[in-house]
Amino acid sequence: MYVSGDEALEEWRETVNTLIEAEMGIDYFRDRYRNREYPHELYDELSDRGWLGATIPEEYGGEGRTQLEQVILLEALGTYGYDFGIPVVTSTTVAENIIEFGTETQRERFVPKLLDGELRFSVGVTEPETGSDAASLQTEAVRDGDRYLVTGEKTYQSGAHAPDTLISAYVRTDSEAPKREGISALLIPNDADGVETNELSLIARKSVGTARIRFDEASVPVENRIGDGGEGWRILSDHLIREHVGLAALMVGNARTALERAADEAASRERFGSPIGHYQAISHRLADMRTEVDAARLLVYRAASALDNGEQSRRLAAEAKLKAGEVLQSVTRDGMQILGGESLYSESDMGRYWREGASSTIAGGTSEIQRSVIARDLLSGRGSGDGNK
Ligand SMILES: Cc1cc2nc3c(=O)[nH]c(=O)nc-3n(C[C@H](O)[C@H](O)[C@H](O)COP(=O)(O)OP(=O)(O)OC[C@H]3O[C@@H](n4cnc5c(N)ncnc54)[C@H](O)[C@@H]3O)c2cc1C
Numbered sequence: 066m067y068v069s070g071d072e073a074l075e076e077w078r079e080t081v082n083t084l085i086e087a088e089m090g091i092d093y094f095r096d097r098y099r100n101r102e103y104p105h106e107l108y109d110e111l112s113d114r115g116w117l118g119a120t121i122p123e124e125y126g127g128e129g130r131t132q133l134e135q136v137i138l139l140e141a142l143g144t145y146g147y148d149f150g151i152p153v154v155t156s157t158t159v160a161e162n163i164i165e166f167g168t169e170t171q172r173e174r175f176v177p178k179l180l181d182g183e184l185r186f187s188v189g190v191t192e193p194e195t196g197s198d199a200a201s202l203q204t205e206a207v208r209d210g211d212r213y214l215v216t217g218e219k220t221y222q223s224g225a226h227a228p229d230t231l232i233s234a235y236v237r238t239d240s241e242a243p244k245r246e247g248i249s250a251l252l253i254p255n256d257a258d259g260v261e262t263n264e265l266s267l268i269a270r271k272s273v274g275t276a277r278i279r280f281d282e283a284s285v286p287v288e289n290r291i292g293d294g295g296e297g298w299r300i301l302s303d304h305l306i307r308e309h310v311g312l313a314a315l316m317v318g319n320a321r322t323a324l325e326r327a328a329d330e331a332a333s334r335e336r337f338g339s340p341i342g343h344y345q346a347i348s349h350r351l352a353d354m355r356t357e358v359d360a361a362r363l364l365v366y367r368a369a370s371a372l373d374n375g376e377q378s379r380r381l382a383a384e385a386k387l388k389a390g391e392v393l394q395s396v397t398r399d400g401m402q403i404l405g406g407e408s409l410y411s412e413s414d415m416g417r418y419w420r421e422g423a424s425s426t427i428a429g430g431t432s433e434i435q436r437s438v439i440a441r442d443l444l445s446g447r448g449s450g451d452g453n454k
Pocket of ligand 1: 220270428
């Protein structure tokens with residue numbers, strides 16, 4: 066399962082790393098972040114190379130690659146900040162939903178445009194009053210002939226304000242049904258009448274950005290619904306497995322960079338006549354960082370391999386997301402300690418990774434919720450649950 070030694074995968078890793086490290090280069094990422102600019106050039110480059118469709122089956126114009134290959138791509142995209150790969154994760158996973166649950170017409174209508182870089186997808190789950198309790202979402206879609214009128218509010222929507230974005234919004238289409246059975250998935254253009262997006266000023270996700278979206282009787286054709294009415298929760302559950310693995314891969318990519326940077330500094334910075342890496346307080350800290358990063362990485366590869374073997378495991382995805390999120394935070398915090406005062410300059414890369422990492426245990430589902438998923442799986446066979454309804 067671990068990819069080192071597999072020639073084809075290592076070649077793929079080298080190819081994708083070359084784009085990020087040599088062709089785009091760290092200054093590109095620094096500038097997008099500093100200026101709060103969406104990484105359009107990166108996205109266009111990925112589209113030109115066909116990598117937006119890495120996992121999309123060849124019959125729909127993609128490359129038909131495995132989820133393991135996708136996590137290698139995402140690790141590279143996370144190299145200089147896990148923010149930058151977010152539109153790839155959201156767009157690819159929504160396209161996969163369309164392929165799995167949508168109609169042939171929807172596949173022909175949306176997937177080629179994604180691959181050509183003409184549109185992208187964001188994911189609309191979180192609402193101000195429900196947060197982690199996603200199944201209680203209140204945004205309402207009322208059927209009116211061959212359209213829905215959508216009213217409500219979503220928040221913290223990554224990249225939802227970017228041009229040519231369709232929001233894959235989870236909305237309540239049946240208020241009488243039990244909460245998980247009354248949800249549907251609608252594709253809503255972010256510039257449709259009745260849709261207002263406002264960018265948020267968070268300390269994280271500063272390049273791709275996040276937005277609050279207000280729907281005021283936004284008119285959405287029924288043909289934009291993915292799957293049947295009431296099938297939204299099933300689609301979302303499937304989506305979240307791949308989204309968690311993708312996010313975790315981005316986080317591991319950035320955690321590896323933080324580790325390498327800290328190791329370089331420990332080897333070269335001299336204090337009291339020796340490199341600081343010679344002092345056990347520092348070298349053991351580095352050893353722990355390395356072990357944690359490897360552990361997170363292996364969990365990501367395990368979850369991706371399970372997907373490639375047809376296993377849709379929420380637990381494996383939750384373990385990968387939990388570990389990668391917490392490791393990104395701990396490794397960047399330790400990295401700052403090793404770099405000392407210079408890590409506190411507002412332009413410091415390590416400081417940026419740490420600030421971005423602050424969102425890694427919240428965005429895409431909090432660590433507490435991942436723990437609940439993992440514990441529920443462990444306890445369910447024993448006649449117990451975790452108390453979440
Ligand atoms: C940078 C960023 C990007 C994001 N991007 C998107 C996006 O693209 N699309 C989208 O839909 N959402 C997105 N989100 C939203 C994210 O998924 C939510 O923030 C997250 O699910 C938590 O919701 P909340 O912030 O309302 O916190 P709350 O749900 O209010 O949680 C507050 C605290 O209570 C804890 N808690 C809540 N319920 C339980 C429980 N049952 N057991 C134990 N602890 C519990 C939480 O773990 C947390 O610690 C993003 C968030 C951020 C910060």
